[in-house]
Amino acid sequence: MERIENKQILKTKHLLGIKGLCREDMELILKTSGSFKEVLQTPNKKVAALKGVTIVNMFFENSTRTKISFEMAEKRLSADVVNFSASSSSLKKGETLIDTARNIEAMKIDMVVMRHSTPGAHKMLMDNLDSIIINAGDGAHEHPTQAILDLMSIVEKIPDLNGKRVTLIGDIIHSRVAISNIHALKLMGAKVQVCGPSTLMPRGIENIGVDVIYDLEEAIENSDVMNILRIQLERHVGPSFPSLREYHNYWGITNEKLARAKNDILILHPGPMNRGVEIDDDVADGDHQVILEQVLNGVASRMAILYLLSANIGGIK
Amino acid sequence: MINNIDINKPLFKNLQRLCLIKNGTIIDPYKEKEYSSDILIKNGKIEKISKKINEPDADIIDAEGKYISPGFFDMHVHLRDPGNEQSENLITGTNAAMSGGFTGIAAMPNTDPCVDNIFVYESIQKRAERLLVEVYQIPAATKNRDGKVIVEMTELAGMGARAFTDDGSGIQSSETMRGAVTYSSMFNIPILVHAEDDTFGKGVMNESFTSTELGMTGIPNICESSMVARDIEITRYVKGKVHFQHISTKESVELIKNAKKEGLKITAEATPHHFSLTDKEVETFSTDYKMNPPLRTSADVNAVIEGLKDGTIDAIASDHAPHSTEKKNVEFDYAPFGVLGLETLFSASVTYLVRKNKIDMMELLKKIVVNPRKILAVEPNMLEKGQVADLVIFDNKKRWKVKRNELLSLSRNTCFNDQYHYGKVFCTINKNRIYQR
Numbered sequence: 050m051e052r053i054e055n056k057q058i059l060k061t062k063h064l065l066g067i068k069g070l071c072r073e074d075m076e077l078i079l080k081t082s083g084s085f086k087e088v089l090q091t092p093n094k095k096v097a098a099l100k101g102v103t104i105v106n107m108f109f110e111n112s113t114r115t116k117i118s119f120e121m122a123e124k125r126l127s128a129d130v131v132n133f134s135a136s137s138s139s140l141k142k143g144e145t146l147i148d149t150a151r152n153i154e155a156m157k158i159d160m161v162v163m164r165h166s167t168p169g170a171h172k173m174l175m176d177n178l179d180s181i182i183i184n185a186g187d188g189a190h191e192h193p194t195q196a197i198l199d200l201m202s203i204v205e206k207i208p209d210l211n212g213k214r215v216t217l218i219g220d221i222i223h224s225r226v227a228i229s230n231i232h233a234l235k236l237m238g239a240k241v242q243v244c245g246p247s248t249l250m251p252r253g254i255e256n257i258g259v260d261v262i263y264d265l266e267e268a269i270e271n272s273d274v275m276n277i278l279r280i281q282l283e284r285h286v287g288p289s290f291p292s293l294r295e296y297h298n299y300w301g302i303t304n305e306k307l308a309r310a311k312n313d314i315l316i317l318h319p320g321p322m323n324r325g326v327e328i329d330d331d332v333a334d335g336d337h338q339v340i341l342e343q344v345l346n347g348v349a350s351r352m353a354i355l356y357l358l359s360a361n362i363g364g365i366k
Numbered sequence: 367m368i369n370n371i372d373i374n375k376p377l378f379k380n381l382q383r384l385c386l387i388k389n390g391t392i393i394d395p396y397k398e399k400e401y402s403s404d405i406l407i408k409n410g411k412i413e414k415i416s417k418k419i420n421e422p423d424a425d426i427i428d429a430e431g432k433y434i435s436p437g438f439f440d441m442h443v444h445l446r447d448p449g450n451e452q453s454e455n456l457i458t459g460t461n462a463a464m465s466g467g468f469t470g471i472a473a474m475p476n477t478d479p480c481v482d483n484i485f486v487y488e489s490i491q492k493r494a495e496r497l498l499v500e501v502y503q504i505p506a507a508t509k510n511r512d513g514k515v516i517v518e519m520t521e522l523a524g525m526g527a528r529a530f531t532d533d534g535s536g537i538q539s540s541e542t543m544r545g546a547v548t549y550s551s552m553f554n555i556p557i558l559v560h561a562e563d564d565t566f567g568k569g570v571m572n573e574s575f576t577s578t579e580l581g582m583t584g585i586p587n588i589c590e591s592s593m594v595a596r597d598i599e600i601t602r603y604v605k606g607k608v609h610f611q612h613i614s615t616k617e618s619v620e621l622i623k624n625a626k627k628e629g630l631k632i633t634a635e636a637t638p639h640h641f642s643l644t645d646k647e648v649e650t651f652s653t654d655y656k657m658n659p660p661l662r663t664s665a666d667v668n669a670v671i672e673g674l675k676d677g678t679i680d681a682i683a684s685d686h687a688p689h690s691t692e693k694k695n696v697e698f699d700y701a702p703f704g705v706l707g708l709e710t711l712f713s714a715s716v717t718y719l720v721r722k723n724k725i726d727m728m729e730l731l732k733k734i735v736v737n738p739r740k741i742l743a744v745e746p747n748m749l750e751k752g753q754v755a756d757l758v759i760f761d762n763k764k765r766w767k768v769k770r771n772e773l774l775s776l777s778r779n780t781c782f783n784d785q786y787h788y789g790k791v792f793c794t795i796n797k798n799r800i801y802q803r
Contacts, residue, residue, distance in 0.1 A: 068579070145696055168581045169651030169695035188699070190581030208378055252584065253575030 059357050063182040065171045066191035067269035074199070075236055081353035082201050082346065084262040088348055089125065097289065098356050105153055107163040108185070109146075109170075111291050114344070115195070116229055119162050124349035131158070147177045154178050159362045160200055160355065163187075181358050184345050189223050194354060195319055196229035200237065202339050203274055205346075206315055211238040216268045218244045218286075219278035219300060219327050222251040226278060226319050231257055244268040245278075248289035262348040265300050269310045269355035276317040277302055280327050304331040317343060368452065368776055376500040377461045377774070378794075378801045380554050381755075382425040384408055385800075390429025390497040390759060396436070396733035396748050405434065407755040410798035415751060427802075429759050432792055436747040437469025439709060441738040442533070442558075442611055442635060442683035445471075445501070446794060447490070449478025454688035454776045456490070460499040462686070462775040464707040465553050467758040471499055471708075472742060476534035482506040482517045484525055491526070502742060507546045507557055510798065512536045515604040516546050521628040523553040528742040531558035533611060538564055538592055543597060548608035552555045556633070558605040562619065562659070570590035570795040572645040572660040580648060582698070585660050591617035596627045596781055607631040609741055612685050614640045614659035616669030616764070623678040623734065633741050634673070635681040638714035639781050643669045647781070653701035654781045655693045657687070671724050673706055680737040680782035688777030705781045709773050714782060716762055716789030727762060764790040 061072045085163045088096055095237040104123050108116055116132070123130045133153070150161065163171060168190035175182045186192040207213055215234050221227045221243050234241045235258060243250065255261050262268055269275070280296060290296070307314065318336040322328055332338065367373070381554060391616075392415070393400045404419040405412060440463065445455040463471050473480035473490070487505055488705065494501035500569040506521045507530040509515045519530060524672075530550055536559075537543045546557050566589040571577050573584020594610060601608050610622060613636050624633045639657065644664050647655040655661055673679040687704025694701050719725050724791065739746055747756035768780040768785050794801045 147695070165697070167699040170697045172651045173697065186580050189583075228579065228581060237586075250577035252573050252586075253578050256575040257579060 050347065058360050059067050062358070062361050064193050064354055064358060065138055065175065065182065065184045067229045068191070069194045070236065072236055073234065078184070078350065078353050079196055079204060082197070082350040083356055085352040086346065086349035095125050096300060097127045098180055098196070099126035099359055102160065102359055102362065103129045103131070103158040103356070104160045104162060105131045105133060107133045107150070107161060109163070109165045110186070112164055113345070115164065118347040119351055121348045122355060125348065126226065127351055128353060128355070132193050146173065146253050150174055150178055154180055159361065160289060165232070176213070181361055183354065185226060186225050189225050189228070189230045191200060192225040194347070194351055195226050196233040197274060197354065198343055199230055199317055199319065200233045200352045201346045201350050202317060203341045204237070207273065207343070210234065212240065213243060213273040214240045214271055215274040216242045216244050216272040216274065217276050217278060218265070218268065218302070219324065220249045220321050221245060221254060221278070222249050228239060231259055242268060246296070247291070255280055261274070263267065266306065266309060269306055271315060273311065274315040274317065275302065276319070277328050278319065279321060281321055282323060282326070297326055301320055301329065303329045304330050304335065307332065307337070315339060319343070326349070369778065371458060371774070371776055373451070373455055373458055373776060376457055376497060378464060378799045381407065381410065381795065381798045381800045384421060385427065386419060386421050386423035387427045387429050387434060387759065388419070390434045390477055390748070393433045393435050393634060393727060394749055395728055395736050396746060397679055398728055400728070404748045405749070407795070410755055412749065412751055412753050412755050415749065415786050432759050432761045433727075434749070434757055434759050436735050436749055437794060437796060438467045438498050438734045438759050439470040439683050439738040439744065440466075440686065440711060440734075441472040441681055441742060442637070443471045443686045443708065443737060444476065444688065444704070445473045446502050446688055447477065450623050453690045453693070454550060456493055456497070456501070458632060458774065458776040459688070459708070460497050460501065461525065462564070462773065463499045463792060464709040464794040465803065466710070467706065467712050467756070468499055468758060469756050469794060469796040470502065470739070470744060471749065472502045472504050472528070474531065475504055475744035476511060478641055480506055480511050482509045482744045483510065484518070484521055486696065487522060487525065490774065498794065498796045498801055501595065502528050502744065502795070504531050504558065506530065507532045507537065508542060511535065513542050513720060514530045514800070516542065516549055519549050521552070523555055527555070528744065529556045529558050529609065531560065531611070533558060533560045536560050536562035536564065540596060540600070544604060548604040551604060551606040556609045557599050558609045558611050559593070560611050561597065562588045563589050563593050570656065571658070572662050573650045573665055574645055576645045576648060576706050578734035582648070585658070587615040587617055587666070588663065590615050590659055591621060591712050594618045594621050598630065601625070601632060602628070610634040611683070612637050612640065612659055613670065613679060614662050614666060616666050619669045619673040619678055623673065623676070623759055626678060634678065634700065635683040635738075636674060636679045637683060637685045638718065638777060639707070640712055641667055641674065642718040643781060651698055652737070653698055654705060654779055656698060656701050656703055656784065657685070657705050657781070658703035660699040671719070674719065674733065675725055681741060682711060682715055683738065684708050687773055689779050691778050694779050705779050706773065706775050706777060710768055710780060710782045710787065712760065712791060713766070713768070713789040717787045720762070747796045754797055758791055758795070760789060760791045762789045763789065766790050770772055
């Protein structure tokens with residue numbers, strides 16, 4: 050491959066989560082992501098790095114942007130891509146996940162990208178297949194590629210995260226993005242805090258090494274970066290969530306509240322956004338946000354991850 | 367044949383007319399005595415207990431270096447029969463029981479059909495006759511175990527039912543619970559309580575930092591302890607009798623301890639997995655660690671052990687819950703709750719309690735021989751001349767590796783696979799039937 054010299058090897062063979070990933074691996078992924086971002090900005094946008102490699106995207110849960118982002122990354126690397134989603138699957142006919150995956154693997158594939166609602170489903174896949182497994186989200190457990198693209202978007206602006214404070218805001222309890230982000234940010238030396246209503250804070254979250262605060266204004270004042278998580282509209286109003294109105298009033302990010310922030314505060318949102326709930330138009334389209342940059346970085350970093358992990362094809366187990 | 371097991375073949379043999387157990391040490395938790403003695407069994411009854419017995423006509427069992435105790439009793443077993451015989455049945459379940467040293471077990475009623483009437487009850491009791499292990503089928507507390515209408519307790523109690531339970535789920539309605547405890551108190555029979563408040567949602571593991579990190583839905587401690595608290599209140603109010611099953615949280619232990627101090631008719635049991643393992647095991651994502659109540663934190667494990675030590679928890683029971691490999695080998699969220707226990711209850715107790723000096727062997731035997739029988743009003747199985755021979759011979763020092771494929775249960779879902787345990791049952795005898803490894 051022309052642009053990426055000295056193919057370096059990751060210590061990890063699969064990407065199931067950020068937990069357990071070492072800093073050298075993360076740095077290599079970020080560096081490689083930067084190179085692929087350059088590729089994406091050329092008119093051709095495509096390299097032959099994964100020519101002849103077959104990748105299956107197995108999505109057992111709805112996803113728009115993650116699925117498109119992976120597919121885009123795979124195509125930009127010239128891989129052969131097969132998409133598979135739960136609605137068109139045989140799982141409804143009673144076949145187990147392992148059988149489904151083994152059947153697909155029998156058709157000779159190299160890598161599997163999977164999203165699944167159950168934490169740990171990827172480990173099961175890894176234990177039963179020879180393919181390289183990439184986690185595209187498992188329940189509320191991990192979403193490692195999201196954390197990597199978020200991290201990439203942050204370090205582009207703040208190269209040294211040591212001592213910088215990053216705040217994750219909103220629905221921490223149902224969020225795979227939160228857990229992966231916390232691990233990734235801490236790996237790079239950032240101070241992490243989580244902010245939102247107490248009912249959206251999972252038990253013992255402070256033990257992971259983050260500060261928990263409920264007061265958004267305080268969080269805004271002391272943050273260098275804020276990553277605003279999506280409120281799942283369909284899920285929340287109930288015994289522990291009074292209304293979207295109250296949420297917006299106290300935890301929604303508005304320009305008015307941002308007046309207290311540091312001048313160069315960075316705003317991220319993993320999408321899809323609920324404008325007027327967790328983020329206002331003024332902020333979503335404002336000067337501090339890098340939301341669309343995150344989307345582009347998503348493709349670049351997924352290219353990097355697929356490319357680096359492909360070094361192990363045929364060589365594991 | 368399933369898992370290379372003949373599902374129709376009981377593994378006990380008939381005892382010869384005369385059988386002599388020689389050179390063993392009797393450990394008697396009823397009288398709290400330990401002494402070396404031979405035992406002569408004639409026609410399934412204890413003919414003689416004495417220092418040295420010579421009986422040339424008898425079959426000899428050499429118990430040198432081993433203990434002889436009255437047979438164990440597991441008051442919490444799921445036999446899956448009728449309805450789920452691919453996981454276990456009466457034969458394979460009792461095979462597992464006798465290899466674990468049990469001469470008596472209480473079978474839970476969450477079968478299909480549910481044991482909520484005399485016809486199902488009678489048919490199971492009838493099929494369980496003439497086995498080595500005595501099966502005490504416990505009927506449901508409410509019809510269909512749906513927590514609404516209590517079963518015909520008078521009739522069932524009249525036919526020998528020792529308790530009632532909706533085990534597998536908690537009785538949600540406080541009014542139904544009050545009805546069940548009040549009604550059963552007429553016969554001085556306990557309700558066995560599966561304490562779980564369903565309105566906390568549907569978790570798959572303990573709610574803790576571990577569930578947070580794994581992104582799994584949690585089952586909080588209060589899901590159990592709030593129901594324990596409610597049922598203590600009900601028991602006091604109606605002057606009833608309840609037994610708390612599979613206690614897993616420190617809060618429940620504390621509540622039960624205080625209720626017992628008050629003198630309420632309350633007893634409790636704990637399972638080996640709740641005094642030996644923590645929710646950290648779930649980090650492997652193995653469904654061998656998915657059970658309900660779930661594995662908790664080390665603070666809870668320690669509280670359960672304290673409860674066993676101070677007598678708050680009367681009995682150790684397995685909550686033997688067989689599930690076929692097909693059912694268990696799926697994504698964690700989709701797997702059924704439950705683990706095997708009959709064949710590891712004794713060894714796990716020796717390994718995690720006796721050898722760690724939490725309780726001694728005599729105390730352990732009270733919790734697996736005497737107390738469960740007392741709670742269910744089952745005749746005590748004393749080792750005395752004239753009594754039925756109901757005993758187990760075990761080696762408490764024997765070290766062995768638990769291997770799921772070597773268990774006699776039809777299912778394979780043990781949470782102790784590949785662990786080294788101490789304590790192995792060598793031989794189980796009840797009346798004129800013997801199981802020998």
